[in-house]
Amino acid sequence: MIENIRKDMSFHIMLFPAVIVLFIYNYVPMTGAVIAFLEYKPIFGFFDSEFVGLDNFKFLFATSGFMRAFTNTVSIALMKIITGMIVPLTFSLLLNEVGNYTYKRVVQTVIYLPHFVSWVLMAGIIIEIFSPSGGLINNILVWAFKIKPIFFLGSNTLFQPVLVVTNIWKEFGWSTIIYLAALAGVNPTVYEAAIVDGAGRWKQTVHVTLPGIMPTVVLLTTLNLGKILNAGFDQVYNLMSPITMESGDIIDTFVFRMGLKNGQYSIATAAGLFKSIISSILIISSYKLAYRFSGYRLF
Amino acid sequence: MYKSVKRATIILLCVLIGASMIACNTQGSQSSSTTKAPSSTTTAPSSTESQATDPTEVKDPFGKYAPEITINIVRSLDSSVVFDSTDPNTKSLEENLWAEAYKDYLGITFNYLWTPTPEQYDTKWNTAIASSDIPDIGVVNGVIYQTLVEGNLVEDCTEAFNDYASDIYKSCFLEVTGDSGVALNMMTFDGKLLGIPVPGICPESVAHLWIRKDWLDAVGMTEPKTIDDLIKTAQAFVDAELGGTNTIGIALSKEVGNMRGFMDGCNAYYNMWIENDSGELVFGTIQPEMEEALLLLQQMYRDGLIREDFAVLDYNTAGQDCGAGKCGIQYGGNINSITTLKASIVEDLSSEWKPIQIPTLDGSPAKPSSSATPSSFVFVRAGYEYPEAAVKLTNLNFKLILEQPVPYSNSAEDGGLNTNKYIFPGNTALPWQNLIMHEAILDAITSGDTSDLNAIQLLTYGRVVKGMADRTDSPEPNTTRLLIFGENGSYAHVKEYRDSGRIVLSAYQSFPTKTMLTLGDTLEENLNAAILKVIMGDNITTFQKAAQEWKRGGGDTITQEVNEWFTQSKNG
Numbered sequence: 024m025i026e027n028i029r030k031d032m033s034f035h036i037m038l039f040p041a042v043i044v045l046f047i048y049n050y051v052p053m054t055g056a057v058i059a060f061l062e063y064k065p066i067f068g069f070f071d072s073e074f075v076g077l078d079n080f081k082f083l084f085a086t087s088g089f090m091r092a093f094t095n096t097v098s099i100a101l102m103k104i105i106t107g108m109i110v111p112l113t114f115s116l117l118l119n120e121v122g123n124y125t126y127k128r129v130v131q132t133v134i135y136l137p138h139f140v141s142w143v144l145m146a147g148i149i150i151e152i153f154s155p156s157g158g159l160i161n162n163i164l165v166w167a168f169k170i171k172p173i174f175f176l177g178s179n180t181l182f183q184p185v186l187v188v189t190n191i192w193k194e195f196g197w198s199t200i201i202y203l204a205a206l207a208g209v210n211p212t213v214y215e216a217a218i219v220d221g222a223g224r225w226k227q228t229v230h231v232t233l234p235g236i237m238p239t240v241v242l243l244t245t246l247n248l249g250k251i252l253n254a255g256f257d258q259v260y261n262l263m264s265p266i267t268m269e270s271g272d273i274i275d276t277f278v279f280r281m282g283l284k285n286g287q288y289s290i291a292t293a294a295g296l297f298k299s300i301i302s303s304i305l306i307i308s309s310y311k312l313a314y315r316f317s318g319y320r321l322f
Numbered sequence: 323m324y325k326s327v328k329r330a331t332i333i334l335l336c337v338l339i340g341a342s343m344i345a346c347n348t349q350g351s352q353s354s355s356t357t358k359a360p361s362s363t364t365t366a367p368s369s370t371e372s373q374a375t376d377p378t379e380v381k382d383p384f385g386k387y388a389p390e391i392t393i394n395i396v397r398s399l400d401s402s403v404v405f406d407s408t409d410p411n412t413k414s415l416e417e418n419l420w421a422e423a424y425k426d427y428l429g430i431t432f433n434y435l436w437t438p439t440p441e442q443y444d445t446k447w448n449t450a451i452a453s454s455d456i457p458d459i460g461v462v463n464g465v466i467y468q469t470l471v472e473g474n475l476v477e478d479c480t481e482a483f484n485d486y487a488s489d490i491y492k493s494c495f496l497e498v499t500g501d502s503g504v505a506l507n508m509m510t511f512d513g514k515l516l517g518i519p520v521p522g523i524c525p526e527s528v529a530h531l532w533i534r535k536d537w538l539d540a541v542g543m544t545e546p547k548t549i550d551d552l553i554k555t556a557q558a559f560v561d562a563e564l565g566g567t568n569t570i571g572i573a574l575s576k577e578v579g580n581m582r583g584f585m586d587g588c589n590a591y592y593n594m595w596i597e598n599d600s601g602e603l604v605f606g607t608i609q610p611e612m613e614e615a616l617l618l619l620q621q622m623y624r625d626g627l628i629r630e631d632f633a634v635l636d637y638n639t640a641g642q643d644c645g646a647g648k649c650g651i652q653y654g655g656n657i658n659s660i661t662t663l664k665a666s667i668v669e670d671l672s673s674e675w676k677p678i679q680i681p682t683l684d685g686s687p688a689k690p691s692s693s694a695t696p697s698s699f700v701f702v703r704a705g706y707e708y709p710e711a712a713v714k715l716t717n718l719n720f721k722l723i724l725e726q727p728v729p730y731s732n733s734a735e736d737g738g739l740n741t742n743k744y745i746f747p748g749n750t751a752l753p754w755q756n757l758i759m760h761e762a763i764l765d766a767i768t769s770g771d772t773s774d775l776n777a778i779q780l781l782t783y784g785r786v787v788k789g790m791a792d793r794t795d796s797p798e799p800n801t802t803r804l805l806i807f808g809e810n811g812s813y814a815h816v817k818e819y820r821d822s823g824r825i826v827l828s829a830y831q832s833f834p835t836k837t838m839l840t841l842g843d844t845l846e847e848n849l850n851a852a853i854l855k856v857i858m859g860d861n862i863t864t865f866q867k868a869a870q871e872w873k874r875g876g877g878d879t880i881t882q883e884v885n886e887w888f889t890q891s892k893n894g
Binding site for chain 2: 033036037040064086087088147150154155156157172174176177262264265266267268269277280281287290
């Protein structure tokens with residue numbers, strides 16, 4: 024092993040500063056997780072704050088809002104991950120078929136742009152577009168289907184779908200670009216072999232393209248699974264209102280309200296630690312599953 | 323040989339990258355305070371000897387320190403604090419006219435340990451407390467202040483305040499003309515005043531009903547005195563489509579707190595503690611009066627007087643409907659003509675917005691709610707040798723701002739820079755300043771004599787007079803100020819409320835209790851959700867259930883804690 028390291032020494036040296044930064048800013052702060060087991064008061068610091076064991080966790084689980092926030096988080100995140108896989112994949116496959124090079128480039132850039140708009144700005148726009156009194160969407164629906172306007176952002180049944188749809192609109196550009204890159208990497212000779220065997224466009228897609236980009240798909244999905252409990256604080260916080268808290272409150276907004284606004288660090292950290300543990304379990308499981316199903320090792 | 327040159331270059335590059343990253347990080351961090359702490363202790367030996375030599379020293383509210391002292395302080399800096407390096411008066415934080423004044427009058431120089439943005443300010447304080455590295459004098463919010471007090475990090479300033487505070491400073495805490503002593507009460511623990519109060523708070527922030535007179539004239543109605551009148555007026559506005567096809571009767575938002583104008587009129591006091599007949603404090607939001615208020619609002623929503631998606635709009639977005647001329651009624655505070663309604667006043671010269679007293683159920687004079695709880699507290703670090711320095715600074719701030727507003731209290735509107743922002747500690751304002759300005763302006767208008775007006779008052783007087791004369795001549799800032807300070811402006815109502823003693827304060831005047839801090843926000847959100855749902859059509863039982871939930875989920879504990887304080891403060 025030492026031999027290997029010596030051989031790649033220049034790479035290691037290049038990585039070294041980044042590793043140091045990662046260590047200082049990502050690994051060392053992990054020790055702060057200990058706050059979750061204390062009744063932390065900033066003035067007493069880590070060592071003098073009272074140790075309360077699992078009390079913070081018990082408090083969290085006992086609070087009625089928390090379990091609701093947890094289920095909301097899982098359902099919103101799951102929907103986002105599934106759509107986040109299907110939509111960019113489909114779109115990139117379709118875009119790949121387009122012949123005109125310039126057109127492809129333009130489309131790529133345009134769909135990537137919403138990614139840079141902050142949710143604070145987007146929320147204002149979305150509220151207006153989905154408004155039941157004069158919003159664009161409702162105007163179209165009423166004109167086309169002659170139904171009463173729907174109060175999208177005020178309905179607990181529709182709030183989560185609206186979150187997912189607007190999020191996809193904003194973010195699919197990023198994944199599309201990655202998939203397009205992966206598509207470009209599929210070996211053209213395999214296509215030719217398929218054509219020789221008499222495969223049409225569709226069969227080619229199913230038997231050549233999809234298996235060819237599967238490693239990328241698996242990688243992206245696995246990485247996203249680890250973020251399953253994130254569900255998008257910015258978006259939810261800006262679009263949520265007291266009446267959609269039932270379906271919209273996620274762990275992060277709950278913790279924000281309960282913990283950070285009032286300086287309740289212990290509770291906020293306990294919730295964060297809880298999220299991290301679940302995420303770790305999910306990443307490890309999906310890694311093992313990926314290996315089992317596609318024989319693909321990530322690391 | 324080429325290979326080793328290449329290797330050396332790569333290594334050099336890596337080292338450079340690493341070094342630049344480390345350099346960036348230290349530049350970005352602002353807590354390089356440990357090296358500066360000793361400066362206050364070095365001045366200690368020389369100054370104690372000057373104090374010890376004269377035991378009969380007169381306690382001068384403006385006494386200069388000789389030799390000069392340096393005080394370690396911190397403050398927040400945001401985009402409203404601007405400097406102009408070409409002008410020595412406003413050159414930088416360390417070199418400006420106020421820094422000069424502190425030096426010349428009091429012999430005080432400031433050493434700014436850190437100057438974070440307002441968003442990071444509280445976090446920096448928590449970090450500083452955790453590392454036991456706090457400045458000598460500081461201005462902090464209630465939570466941090468409580469932490470400091472609990473940690474015994476605050477110096478007793480009872481003597482410093484009583485002996486050194488100037489008359490003007492002390493006058494800020496009297497009954498009626500001051501804040502009724504709320505701030506001093508909050509900062510007194512076991513009979514000791516821990517820190518000094520930030521002056522300027524007074525319960526002037528009441529709700530008004532802002533309404534369009536031109537629309538009232540168009541439908542031939544008078545200003546609503548009862549809630550019933552209000553509903554009829556809103557209905558008339560909508561029926562006459564005065565704001566276009568989608569006219570909104572009354573602009574509400576998801577921020578339930580901003581509905582308190584309506585709720586006060588129904589005797590329902592949102593988010594306040596009121597004393598019931600048995601002498602106990604109860605939470606206003608869950609009282610029966612609130613149910614009646616909600617049912618009325620529900621009826622208004624059903625009749626289409628409120629925007630259908632109001633429950634997802636924040637206050638300012640909802641107010642934009644008024645600004646755009648789609649709505650003619652909004653509950654607001656003292657300065658809505660400058661905020662939500664400005665667009666309408668400026669762009670639509672036919673619009674005649676005016677604030678009126680909030681309508682009540684039976685038409686009797688309204689009793690609006692307000693608050694005098696300070697949100698900032700000045701404290702002196704325990705063990706600091708000059709606690710009276712904080713008092714003297716405030717004395718000087720008052721003196722210069724009142725006696726020489728130009729240049730010490732310039733504002734951006736005068737075309738200069740906001741020099742007022744350079745002072746420490748915090749905002750120094752007399753309570754009821756706006757009300758006093760309103761009175762002074764009215765006096766000047768009747769007598770025609772403006773010699774008694776100070777610079778700020780004179781400026782506003784000019785605007786009010788112009789606003790009265792010609793609407794079409796630059797409505798902003800003239801008309802907007804007229805609506806606040808003029809004869810029928812918001813402050814006319816504030817004056818009437820205050821002088822007739824009709825302003826209602828929360829009976830709980832202390833820091834948030836333990837349970838308020840842990841569960842308060844969650845409980846409030848649940849209540850808000852129920853309130854909004856009921857307005858949108860849910861049965862009133864939704865609200866009643868939520869009230870029970872509030873009690874069960876922690877509200878009863880909070881009520882208990884509040885009443886403990888109440889009994890203690892009555893007896894102590």
